[in-house]
Amino acid sequence: MWVIGKKAYENLKKTLEAENYNVVNILNSFSALETVSEERPDLILLDTAFLDTDGFEICRQLRANPKYRWVPVMMLGEKNEAEDSIKAYKSGADDYITAPLNPLELRARVGMILRRSRV
Template sequence: MYNNDLNNEILKLLKEQPEISEKNIARILSISEDAVKARIADLKDVREKILIMGNGHNDYHDLKKALEAENYKVVNIPNTLPALKTVSEERPDLVLLDTASLDKEGLEICRQLKTSPKYWWIPVMVLSEKNKAEDSIKAFKYGADDYIASPVNSQELRARIGMVIRRGRI
């Protein structure tokens, strides 16, 4: 069962039986009680979600810590998972493509998201190790909403992410 399907089943049970226990939900759905607790907590989390795709040379842990300090929920997805399926399951407010490991594939993910009738509205920001004008121009041609090159100034990155998310709400 996909994440969205499982979440929908949990929500359905909670709506039909408001007093149902997490233990009973786990039994009905044949999943662990810990999984039910985690999903319910996740469903209650209303923070803006940033989905980082790629596991390149950019320091993910420092980036995650800096963004969580700004009260974002940060999820990292390795580039081995299908991009559109991952976006569908995670429902992020912003996709941050770390092209240090994705390269051309990262820009293709950007193009797929921006040409999809279901996901075109989700802001995509490209984080790259390349600091050449032609690389940023290429990213924008593929549909990126913003582009930032390494080394990344964490204050600038946080400001840009906030701006891109705000702009995406308009």
């Protein structure tokens, strides 16, 4: 599982590693797309406010490319506004969650996405 560009990476890592997930942080869009192709993650947690580009655009790029289309994407937002969640789903995200993150809800959503992707 990868967390791409999230400022609260350490908290996410701690929460998800407690469930025995391997968590890796990727800090720029170029290495994100390149690494997805090489490493084949089970899930990408993608920050909407990515460091060097719009997280929604990265999600669109993942969905537009047949090499990456299969990777589930959960977008992490800072605002709990319908406009951002709609934008996330329109860009191709499988789920959208906002800060502050509830660790139990995050683990439940990640587990649900991973179960669904293995079917």
